[in-house]
Amino acid sequence: MKIDDLECLLLSTYELLDSIDPSDFSLCLAVICHVADRRFSDVMIQQLLHDNVSKSRIFLYDNLLHTRDENYNPEFSMQDHILKAFYTSRTTETTLTKPQKEVFDNFQECRRLIVSAPTSFGKTRIIREIIRHNNYRNIALILPTVSLLSEQYRDIKDSISGYVVSKTSKIKIEPDRNYILVLTPERMSAFLSENPEFHFDFFVMDEIYKTDFKLNDDRFRVFSDVLLRLAQRGSDFYLIGPYITDFSQRFRALFNAKMLKFEVEIVQKDFYFLDNVGLKGSHKIEGRFIKIVGDKFVNLTRLTSNDYIDGKFLIYRYQKRYVEESAGKFSSARSEVRWDSNLIRYLEKTVSPEWKLVSCIKKGVAFHHGAMPRHIQDLIVDEFNNSSGGGIDFLFCTTSLTEGINTSAKNVVLYDEKIGTGDPIGVLDRRNIEGRAGRFMRHFVGRVFHLEAYIENNDDRVVEIESLDSENPSIEAIIQFDDELLSEAGHHKKNQLKSTMESVGLPFEMFKENKYVSVGGQASLLKYLITSKSWEQFSFMGGMPNAEVAKLILSCIYDHLFTESDRGRNFKDEVGKSILLQLTSYYLFYKPSFTELLSSATIIKFRPKIDSRIRYIFDLTSRYFEFIWPRYIMAFQNIYNYAAKINDASPISLELMIAQLEYGTTKNHEIILKDCGIPSESIRKISNIFSNCETLDDVQRVKKLRMRNIASLLDPIEVRIFNRYI
Structure with missing residues (x-):
């Protein structure tokens, strides 16, 4: 665009900023961002751009312009200063948009x-x-x-x-x-x-x-x-x-x-629709042409191999295994970059030198999904956000990285137009993913590439709460709330349920206590415990049941409380049940490290390929050991003790069993460290230092006093993790 035309555009934009129509305001920001992104050196253009920024009240655009271009030096009028002061808090000195x-x-x-x-x-x-x-x-x-x-x-x-x-x-x-x-x-x-x-x-x-x-x-x-x-x-x-x-x-x-x-986009998005079926042929991107063919992966490599498409890439795939496979395939054709040797050494030692992520990082590529431990997820994002050169430039992810996580991605590629179930992606998920393109105070404009066609539906995106709004709320929802927090249908259903429970002697309050555990499953378990009267099989001495009793409890839970979703495809039959109980018992009583789990004969037999095995252990740990089992064991304890009271049997306490599964420990100071995000392998090295800590305050106080000692016991990446979370 010629300078004269650009001046006219900015002058028109300045006038349009007087409009009270939100769509006009959005249009003005689009002009400001796209002009700012081009880095014009003309003094008049810079002044007009600044005047528009000031009038838009997005004052931080000026900060970014100064950061990106040391020659950006427009004049600030008294009105500019007054306007900015109006949007700047006297309490915090923060300037709001x-x-x-x-x-x-x-x-x-x-x-x-x-x-x-x-x-x-x-x-x-x-x-x-x-x-x-x-x-x-x-x-x-x-x-x-x-x-x-x-x-x-x-x-x-x-x-x-x-x-x-x-x-x-x-x-x-x-x-x-x-x-x-x-x-x-x-x-x-x-x-x-x-x-x-x-x-x-x-x-x-x-x-x-x-x-x-x-x-x-x-x-x-x-x-x-x-x-x-x-x-x-x-x-x-x-x-x-x-x-x-x-x-x-x-x-x-x-x-x-x-x-x-609000619909206004503070960071603008440029959209490119590169459907490999219906839109084959040449497409103009940043002034140059790229040819789209029938192979999506080829199209991805063409996009990412062009220097004129600058910035880092976030590539969405809809399932964990596809994220890992695509990252591996993508990295195989790339040369090695400068990589963090401490990070590589840490991942090799705590997970496996054969893990695909290790070889990917060396090529400037990584993957990210929800089953990965939180500290590894954060290390990957840190490396991706590193702007000092080298590191990770291409990050393959599921929705684990599209739900509010800030990254330095200028480019977002939707490789798939599906969600994890394989269903077509909805408007909310799609826009959430698209929203990751560009980061405020780092980019004016982000790019979104769609490699598949998607159906533009008109989802209303109205958020509704089950107990308040559903015409057919679940029993598990309606028993949790008082009548004023229920829809008319929920209120009627709750009264019916109460009457039914009272008529057969079922304890309504106990069912309510076990939040969102299947009511039918609870009733089945309670009936089994009352009628079997084999109380001695569940009794144990001390704070923790032995392996035999624990296995009986877990088996009972699986039979009565597990839903089809809980069983999943891995543990859906008797063979699957046996494997899950065996692995849970091993984790509970032998306290294996990740590498020991990785070499377990049972898991090797079930998942012979190393990457599949690693992903399987991540999922097993985060989903079953840390979430599903603890919730159901607590419900089992409540139901068992209710039945035991009726039959004059002794109550049981499964608190230590729950803690061992959820946190990998029963020691209070280690639970605090694990709850903060410190991995178990690191906790084992420094546990004695914090043995007298009862609160997070205590942990933080000891950290200040003994950080040098702590650092001597941890490797550099573990020190980074520790400082991040504590």
Whole structure:
């Protein structure tokens, strides 16, 4: 574009910024970002660009322009300074964007706010402002993934004073101290159950669309349960998520909540549709042509091998095994880059030198999925975000990296138009993935490449809560809440269920206590325990059952409480059950390291290929040992002790068994370290140093005093992990 034309464009944009139409504002930001991305040296263009930035109230665009170009030096008028001061907090000296200030001002007015806005909007940045402008004693920040949790924890820890900031639910509450708990919904649920009298004055829930029962995944119930329990206690709240059009009207009415919706993209997106079936042929990208053929992988390599398509690449694939396979295939044709020898050595030692990730990293490629341990996920993202040269430039991922995690990817490639189940991708998932293209304060424009055709449907993206909105809520949902938090259908169903239970002598409150465990499964287990009367087979001395008793308990749980989803394709029959019980017993009583699990004859027989075996162990550990078994063992304990009381038998306690599976230890100080994200292999090396610690505060105090000793026992990557999480 000629300079004269560009001046006219920027002048027109300046005038259009007076419009109150949100679509006009979005158009103006698109012009600003695309002009800024081109780095024009003309003095007049720079001045006009600055004037537009100032009038748009996205003042941080100017900061990025200064960072990218030392010759960017427009004149600042008195009006510019006054405008910026209006959007800058006197308390925190933080400059907000125009939409961010609108959110902050609305929160200060209504105190219960739901915000839908695109990625890079800066929704989480407003959290700091809310906390520092209000006199809250206890605060909860609830985030869906451990990576997001760690990121938010560090941000709050560095910027907010006067609070005990904890990302573990195992915390000793002292009445004269103020707390900010940064937890996943599962950990928050555990905290609320263990501390029923504790009151939060304010809570935040990120990725709020995950409360929607229409997702029909394994987590929506715990998300909605935590949300409703906290909201019922009269707390202020700030609920945030991307690309939703509405949020449960019943929830908003019950809790007098206001909703704001924004469509404005602070980081612009350029879209390229490169369908390998219907759109073969030449496509112009950044002024040059690329030929699209029938092979998607060939198209991917053509995209990523062109220097004029600058920036790092995030490549979405819909399943874990495809993520790993594609990364391996992609890296095989690449030359080695400069890589972190400490990271490679750490992965070889703690996982395997044969792991595909090791060879991928050496080629500047990596993969990321939800089954991987949290510390490895974060190490990979750190390496990807490293801008000092070398490292990882191409990261293959599932949705594990598209749910709010900040990366330095300028380019996002949707290799598949599916989700993990194989179903077509919905609008919310697709837009969430697309939203990862470009990062605020690093890019003005991101690129999105679609390598398959997708159907543009009109999903309304309305978030609904099962107990409030569903016309046919599950029994597991309706028993959890009081009548005012149930839909009419739920209220009717709950009364019927209560009557049925009372008529056959089933304990309604006990079923309620075992949150979201199948009511039918609980009834089946209770009937079995009462009628079998083989109490002695479940009795044991000491705090932990022996291997024989533990296996009986696990078998009982599998038979009565496991759902089809819990069994999955790996453990769906008697052979699968036998393998799961054998591996669980081995993990429970022999406490093997990851490398010892990897060399287990049972697992080798079941998964002979090394990468498949590693992925299998990751999934086994994170899904079964740390999540499914602990939840069901606690339910078994409650049901068993109810039945035992009826039959005058002795109660049992399975707390140590649960802790050993969930944390890999029964020692309190090791549980705190594991809850923070420290891997078991590292904990074993430094456990004695923290043996007298009872709280996270104690752990942090000992860290300050003995960090040199701690560092001498850990390798460099373990030190990095330790400093990140503690």
